[in-house]
Amino acid sequence: MDENPSEQEKxxxxxxxxTTQPKQKGQFKHRWLMRGLVALLLISFxxxxxxxxxxxxxxxxxxxxxxxxxxxxxxAKKKIAxxxxxxxxxxxxxERILQSIKKAQEDDEVKxxxxxxxxxxxxxxxxxxxxxRLVQLRETKPIVVSMKRMAASGGYYVAMAxxxxxxxxxxxxxxxxxxxxxxxxxxxxxxxxxxxxxSDPLKxxxxxxxxxxxxxxxxxxxAIWDHILDESYQRFLNVITDNRKNLNYDQVKKLAxxxxxxxxxxxxxxxxxxxxxxxxxxxxxxxxxxxxxVCVIRYSHPMSLFDILLGSADAxxxxxxxxxxxxxxxxxxxxxxxxxxxxxxWQ
Numbered sequence: 396m397d398e399n400p401s402e403q404e405k406x407x408x409x410x411x412x413x414t415t416q417p418k419q420k421g422q423f424k425h426r427w428l429m430r431g432l433v434a435l436l437l438i439s440f441x442x443x444x445x446x447x448x449x450x451x452x453x454x455x456x457x458x459x460x461x462x463x464x465x466x467x468x469x470x471a472k473k474k475i476a477x478x479x480x481x482x483x484x485x486x487x488x489x490e491r492i493l494q495s496i497k498k499a500q501e502d503d504e505v506k507x508x509x510x511x512x513x514x515x516x517x518x519x520x521x522x523x524x525x526x527x528r529l530v531q532l533r534e535t536k537p538i539v540v541s542m543k544r545m546a547a548s549g550g551y552y553v554a555m556a557x558x559x560x561x562x563x564x565x566x567x568x569x570x571x572x573x574x575x576x577x578x579x580x581x582x583x584x585x586x587x588x589x590x591x592x593x594s595d596p597l598k599x600x601x602x603x604x605x606x607x608x609x610x611x612x613x614x615x616x617x618a619i620w621d622h623i624l625d626e627s628y629q630r631f632l633n634v635i636t637d638n639r640k641n642l643n644y645d646q647v648k649k650l651a652x653x654x655x656x657x658x659x660x661x662x663x664x665x666x667x668x669x670x671x672x673x674x675x676x677x678x679x680x681x682x683x684x685x686x687x688x689v690c691v692i693r694y695s696h697p698m699s700l701f702d703i704l705l706g707s708a709d710a711x712x713x714x715x716x717x718x719x720x721x722x723x724x725x726x727x728x729x730x731x732x733x734x735x736x737x738x739x740x741w742q
Contacts, residue, residue, distance in 0.1 A: 459494055459498075459696070460491070460494045460495045460497075460498045460694040460695070460696060461694070461695055461696070461697060462476075462692040462693070462694065462695075463692060463693045463694075463695050464690065464691075464692055465477060465691045465692060465693050466677075466691045467688075467689050467690050467691040468688045468689065468690055469690055470690070471688045471689050471690040472504055472690075473504060473506050473686055473688070473689050473690070474502070474504050474505045474506065474689065474690045474691070474692055475505070475506065475507045475508070475509060475677065475680055475681075475684075475686070475689050475690075475691045475692070476495075476498075476499040476502070476505045476507075476508050476509070476692055476693075476694060477508075477509045477511050477691065477692065477693040477694070478492065478495045478496060478499060478508055478509070478510055478511065478694060479495075479511045479513075479693065479694070480492055480510070480511065480512045480513070480514050480525070480550065480553060481511075481512075481513040481514055481543075482513075482514060483514065483515065483516070483517040484514055484516060484517025484518060484521045484522050484525065484549045484550070484553070485517045485518050485521055486521070489518075489521040489524060489525065491696045492525055493524065493525065493528055494694075494696070495694035496525070496528045496529060496532055497528075498694060499532060499536065499694070500531070500532050500535070500536070505536065506536060506684050506686060506689070507536055507537045507538070507539070507680045507683065507684045507686075508532065508533075508536055508537070508538045508539075509538075509539055509540075509541055509673070509676055509677060509680060509691075510529065510538055510539070510540045510541070510553070510554065510556070510557065511541050511543065511673065512540060512541070512542050512543065512546040512550050512553065512554055513542075513543035513544050513545060513546070513550075514545065514546060514547075514549065514550035514553075515545050515547050515548060515549075515550060515573075516547055516548030516549030516550050516551075516552070516573065517549045518549070519549070519576065519627050521549070522549035522552045522553055523552070523630070525553045525556075526552055526553050526555060526556050526634065529553065529556030530556050530558070532556075533556060533557070533558050533561065537560065537561065537680065537683050537684060538556060538557045538558070538561050539557060539561055539562045539563075539564070539676050539677075539679055539680045539683070540554045540557045540561065540562070540563040540564060540676070541564050541672075541673045541676040542554065542563065542564065542565040542566065542569045542571060542658075542667070543566060543569065544566075544568070544569065544570070545569065545570045545571070546565070546569060546570075546571045547570060547571055547572055547573035547655060548573040548574065548575070550571070551571055551572065551573070551574065551635075551666070552631060552634060555634050555635055555637075555638040555639070556638075557638070558638050559638060559639070559640040561638075562668045562669060562676070562679050562683075563666075563667040563668045563669070564667070564668070564669045564670070564671045564672070564673075564675055564676040564679070565658040565661060565662070565667045565669075565670055565671075566658065566670070566671070566672055567658055567659075567670055568657075568658065569657070569658045569661075570655050570656070570657060570658075571655070571656055571658070571661045571666060571667065572650070572654055572655050572656035572661060572666065573653055573654070573655050574631060574632075574635070574647075574650060574651035574652075574653065574654075575628060575631070575651055575652070575653040576624050576627045576628045576631065578606075578620065578623075578624065580606055580608065581608045582608060582611070583608045583609055584608070584609055584610050584611055587609040587610075592609060593609075594607055594609035594610055601615070602615075602616060602619060605619065605620065606620075628651070631651070632644060632647050632648055632651055635647045635651075639665060639666070641665045642665045642666075646665070650664055650666065658670050677691060
């Protein structure tokens with residue numbers, strides 16, 4: 396007998412899983428959230444890139460010279476600029492000094508320059524570069540020198556940029572002088588012989604390794620380096636003779652023994668003009684220029700935003716050691732008040 400149709404089995408319709416819809420909705424939201432974050436990241440990138448190019452000068456010019464108020468009338472239009480030379484005269488400080496000189500030369504409001512020196516000297520080429528630029532500057536703006544703790548060798552060389560009309564002040568405890576040239580060299584030939592080291596470089600010319608510390612200098616090599624030293628030495632003597640009106644060449648040569656002179660001896664020998672402090676030098680500049688109201692500023696070189704962001708300020712302080720070792724073997728003539736010069740990795 397047939398079963399009741401009402402009792403026959405009806406087709407089973409699959410009911411949607413209650414957990415499926417929320418899961419799909421969650422995946423949908425997650426995809427759009429990721430797309431939104433990527434879009435925001437791209438927008439942020441292009442906005443920051445636009446800001447970089449828009450304000451690129453603030454990222455790149457930060458290494459230039461900036462002004463800092465020191466004393467005087469802060470609202471005076473006419474200015475006296477202090478250019479400071481401190482420490483050993485060598486890169487990268489040379490470039491900063493040259494930037495300060497250029498800024499003072501191009502600023503019409505700067506009427507005079509106080510050259511502040513606290514340096515034992517440095518590289519021959521760098522000392523002369525600074526001197527040369529200062530000589531150009533003094534053609535339009537008077538320079539007075541204020542020597543601090545030490546203004547020796549290359550430090551004295553750059554002071555000559557004040558010229559015959561300029562005035563050189565030194566503090567009572569200043570050391571100056573050390574007029575001469577030095578090329579540091581260590582003779583390790585005796586030590587090399589004891590430990591069995593033989594120097595045998597492959598070279599293309601007789602004088603290519605003339606300052607090799609593992610052997611003695613030959614007579615021909617010494618004659619060449621004596622000539623190079625004398626060329627720099629004679630330039631030093633002539634620079635002093637040309638700029639110290641009370642000293643002739645023979646008098647300068649007599650003083651140029653490498654000796655350090657305290658301030659009193661330096662004045663007696665005509666190497667400086669006055670014993671006094673920075674305020675005395677500034678007062679003399681005001682007398683020379685006739686300025687009563689003046690703003691005294693100093694040039695400084697703060698880190699740029701680019702340096703801060705990239706951490707290059709710290710990187711500049713720690714030189715690559717391999718490069719420093721190689722640089723220490725390069726002969727450099729120096730107007731430097733020191734017997735040792737450079738040590739590997741200490742630049």
